Amino acid sequence: MLRLIGALWVMFTHSIRRRVTILYPEKQPYLPPRWRGRIILSRDPGGEERCVACYLCAAACPVDCIALQATENEAGRRYPEFFRINFSRCIFCGFCEEACPTYAIQLTPDFEMCEYERHNLVYEKEDLLIDGPGKYPDYDFYRVAGIPIKGKDTGEGEDENPPVDVRVLVP
C-alpha cells in the first residue's frame, strides 16, 4: 500500500522534471554532415554537371529507385539526358554515393521531403541538380581523369603525364 502511494509520489515529482520531448519544427535537430538524407546531383567547380551517366548508381541501388539515360554533348562530355530518383522507394542507404566515380551523386543532411501526393516524390534532374559542388568543393572529374574531351586531350589533366608511345624506340 505504502509502496503504491510512493509510486504515485514519484510520478507526481515528474511534474517539475524537464520534458524529454524535442519540439521538432521549432527546434531543429542536429544532423551530422554525413547524414544520409535527400539525394542531390552536384556540379564541378567549373559549374558543369559532374554526372557522367555511368549507371553505377543505378546498378548499385538495392531498390532500383534510380533511372537515367546517358547522352553526350558536342564537347564529348557524357551527361544524363534524364535522371530520376523515386524517393518513395529510396531507402537512403548511400550505396549510390559510394558507387559514384565522380562524386556527382551525394546524400545531404535533409529529411524534410514530405509530400501530399505520392507522385511528387519522383524527383527529376532539375529537382536533384544543385548549383554547387556539394561535399567536395575542389574535385573536378575531367581534370583528374585521363579521358580526352574537347579542350583537354589525354595526359593534359592535373598530375598527368603525356601518353608514351611504346612502339617508338627514340628516347
Added chain:
Amino acid sequence: MDAVLTSIAIVIGVLIVVLVIAAGLIWIERRFLALWQDRYGPNRAGPFGMFQVMADVVKILTKEDWIPPFADKPVFVIAPAVIVVTVLLSFAVIPFAPGIEVADLNIGLLFVLAMSSLGVYSVALAGWASNNKYSLLGGLRAAAQMLGYEVFMGMSLMGVVILAGSFSLREIVEAQRNIWFCIPQFPGLLLFLIAGFAEARRIPFDIPEAESELVAGFHTEYSGMKFGMFFVGEYLGIVLISALIAALFFGGWSGPVLPPLLWFLIKTGFFIMLFILARATFPRPRYDQLVSFGWKVMLPLALLNLVVTGGIVLAVGQ
C-alpha cells in the same frame, strides 16, 4: 412556476457542465499524463493544444459509423448509450451545492450504486454484441470484474451511511459539518477509492479494455460516435466517482471563504487528477488477481470496517 424553471435550469446546467468537464478531460488527461511522463501531449491546436477537444469531437462525429455485419445490431447500438445514460442518471442525485441538485432522493446512494451496476451491462453487452473474440473476452472480464468490486464497493459506503444516518447524499454532506468522513471512515475511503477505479474501468483496473492484451477489449468493433460514447462514458464515470468521493468523504460543498459550488468542483477536480496520476503510475493486474483481491481482501476489510463503525456508533450513541 419559478420553482419549475429553476429545476429545469439546474437539470440543463448540470448536464452541460458535466458533459463539458467530461469532454475537457480528454485534453486535461492527455496533457497531465504527458506532464508526468516527461512529454508534452497535444500542444498544436490552439493555446496549449486546448482546441484538441474540438478537433477530436469533429473527427469522431464525421467518422464512418460502421456496424460490423456479424454484430447483433440492436444490442450493438444500444450498448454505448446505456453507459452514458446510467452515469448521467447518477449525477441526478449528486449535491453540487446547497440547492443545486437535480433530485434529493432519500435513497440517493443506493440509486448511484444501482446505476453503476446497470452500467456494467453496457460493457458486457457491447462485448457480446460485437461477436468478436476480443470483445467477448472484454465483456466477460467486465462481468467478472463487476462481481469482484461491486460487493465491497457497496459495503465500503455503509460506514458513511451509518455515521450520517441517511442514504440521501445531501444529508450525508450536511452530516460532515463537524468532521469530514475521510477521518473516521478512512478505511472506507481507501476501499471506495479502489472500488471506484474498478467501477470507472480505469488503469490499474482497465481490465475489460486492456489494449495490450485484447486489442481494445469490449469496444474493439466500435467506431465513430459509438466509440465516442464509451469514451465519454468513461470520463463521465471518472467525474462521477470523483464527485462521489468528494461528497461522501470530503464534506462535499463545505469549505471556508470560497462559494460552495467552487469548493465542490475543487474537491472533485482533485480526485480527477488522482485518477489521471494513477493512470500514469500503475500497471494493470490480471483480472483473476482483481477478483481474488476483491473477495479475499477488500470484502473482509469492508465488513470489518462496517462492524467496527457500527459498534462504535452503537457504543457512543448509548
